[in-house]
Amino acid sequence: MTQNKILLVDDEPAFRELASRWLANQDYHVKAVGSLQDARHALASFDADLVLLDLSMPPHFDPQVTLDAMEDFAGRPVIIITGHADRDLALKAVDLGAWDFIAKPIDPDMLAVVVRRAITKNTLEKEVASLKENRKQIEGAAAYIGQSVGAQKVRALIERIAPTDVRVLVTGPSGTGKEVISRTLHELSHRASQSFVSVHCGAIPAELLESELFGYVKGAFTGAEKDKEGLLSLADGGTLFLDEIGEMPLPMQVKLLRVLQEGTFYPVGGRTQKQIDIRVISATNADLLEKVKEGSFREDLYYRIKGVNIETQALAERLEDVPVLLQAFLSRLQTSQEKPLQLSSEALQWFRRQAWPGNVRELKNALESVASICPEGMISMEDISLLFPHVQELPDSGKGDLETFKGTLDERVQALEIQMIQSALQSTAGNRTQAAKQLGLSRQGLIKKIERYGL
Template sequence: MKQKILIIDDDTSLRRVLEFNLQEAGYQTAAAASGEEGLRLFGEVEPALVISDMKMPGMDGMQVLKSIKEGAPDTPVIMITAFGSVDMAVEAMKAGAYDYITKPFNRDELRLTVAKALQFSSLSQENRHLKSQLTDRADFSAIIGSSPAMEKVFQVVAKVADTEASVLITGESGTGKELVARSIHSRSSRASGPFVAINCAAIPHDLLESELFGHVKGAFTGAVRDKSGRFALADGGTLFLDEVGELPPALQPKLLRALQERMIEPVGGTKPVKLDVRVVAATNLDMEKAMSDGTFREDLYYRLAVIPLHLPPLRQRRDDIALLLRHFCGRHGAEKVQFDTAALAALLAYPWPGNVRELENLVERLLIMRNGDTITVADLPEKILNHERPATAGSVVNLPPDGYSLEELEREVVVQALERNSWNQTAAARFLRIPRHTLLYRMEKYAITPP
């Protein structure tokens, strides 16, 4: 996309010369004949650079500069001044102007000054982005786990991170899908580019297309200026589509086209825009059911799920709960806090319908309300303890009130039997009272491998 430059000058002929030279150099321009008009246009076009004359009737260049720096300090401003007013230009640079050019100036001087200003602005933005990336990378340590289920996740991330393949992360709410998406981005060749996230379920359907693809001025009521969408903001980096299963059917063909052709068309626009974006998506929905119901396109699903990656719920990796407890205590500055045996046993037995997010919230609450450095059963909320009571006398399994997948239950039973018998398959099959070949079939079906 062409970079936009705003020209503010009361001299009509000079404005036209500036516009012609800058457009010839490949820039998009907007022009204003006064400081007041220039500030109004600045809010509409959101330029990458401003060129303003120093002396103008009404609001002069210095006032324009100060107003721009107050509202958008990162936008570079180049001042135009007469030869005898260099002192004023120097004052403008002290006030935040990037540089100045004196009248009369030639075309090459203008283009070189503009190019340097835009390069400086780009480097400044990249520097801020890298700093934010360093901050974000501290969050990657929050993907805690040493269980076999999480080891598989880590292996997949390591293999697919530095590719261009689309990844679809599935799993229940609270399992850490965005953290995994960020981890994929940080380990890819796009790590120096932006990571842009959008929750497809959190934005009204009639606004979602504009949020994704942007819009041009006048595309609809309220579109007072061009706006870049999340795809454009993620150019050169990664776009994370959270809750992609909630995408309205009318928008799904447009997303499919964007993925296939690597081009988008802003709302109200007539020219497609080519972009370099990798897409990582996530959902907690049953996508097989969504496709069979006709609410999600099969071709879009397979385009998103070139690499499917499933995050296990916390109840399927209970071995990680103790690690997570220590991690969350450390995050809140409570490294000395311990959980006694009975409290830890209760937490291990709880099904965690809210997964890791629920565990983290509970730890934060316990740390606030604790009376000492040891958390006991008495500190735990009733719902953690009550679930342990069997629904019927003599029942082997205590199912959670919100239901449970039969396949997940079967897989968990097989894993527990293998763990109890030190992964001896013959002993585990005898424990489950099934033939060994049936156990091997179940292990292959659920991708169960010894640690």
């Protein structure tokens, strides 16, 4: 078992020796020093779990100096050692963040109790913070929904690179969740408390893009009546998301390259260089290497933004994720509905058979549209036919949905499981016990698969 470390800061040599012996007998690793300066030096190599700090320290013996120095011990509990006459100052120390105080002459048993409680509480707080961070990681990555092998790989990559500052290029067809991935990377990073600034490189006219990104100073051009901060400054400390970066004009690519290389830029019309600290995440549905060959995208910029490449799939390539996506979207819509929203078996199969050229975005919009005209809570084919009478479906070979699905062996197996479970539940009118018998599963086994696929 690892020994807890205690830094004892007291100017009385006899007390330091005595208290160190008491604490060592309690199986603590103690480092004792006689001044605040020595305490600061000690912390550089001695990662204390707790600090015992005398309130009156040389050379000034001014309690206020000690109180001001408490910020040097941030992140670990501090127990103030004081005389009876300094009780009010000790209480002030507690108000400033000290864990507790203990008055001289010190009872060894009381010291042991106070130290043990402080270290235990600090350990528990660290464990809770770690659990919350782990939960945040899991829930954040889960924003990219799906059970397919492709979706699982994307989530695993998000979890690994989110805490870093590596630049990321998210590629894939429109509507496949590139911005969701980018926001998730930001929210799971150490920059989460700072801004996430999104720029659509193709939506801003080329002549305005520079001033939007870099900002400008008063008088830089006609209409510049006062200084204006650009999006780069707004993203300082946080994340800059460059959506559809393949549409950025070549002149701006040169200027962005300098920002990425040096971390500096000049506002339009300005002579004072600004420095920024940002993480850059880019996204595109274009083949940037092809654009490099064509000469419409700079090769050096491509390798600057690439860092780690996360590639999303078209929804038609991971159709087994459709039921899971639908369930997630229904759950989000639930707050605005009086009755629980559900899909009939026929409606679910209809959603699974569509081509969805607009991918997840189109699927979500279609479900929201149908839900808006479904007053009874159960979305049926009748509701769907009112809004989508002529939707192009994927070809049906007559051999079932699995035969028309392209994917890995694992993905095909999952698609078959979903199809068989839905069929069994439909034929047994939702009776899980009977459906489990029909499938050769235990009831609990069936429930686990239903939960896994979000059925």
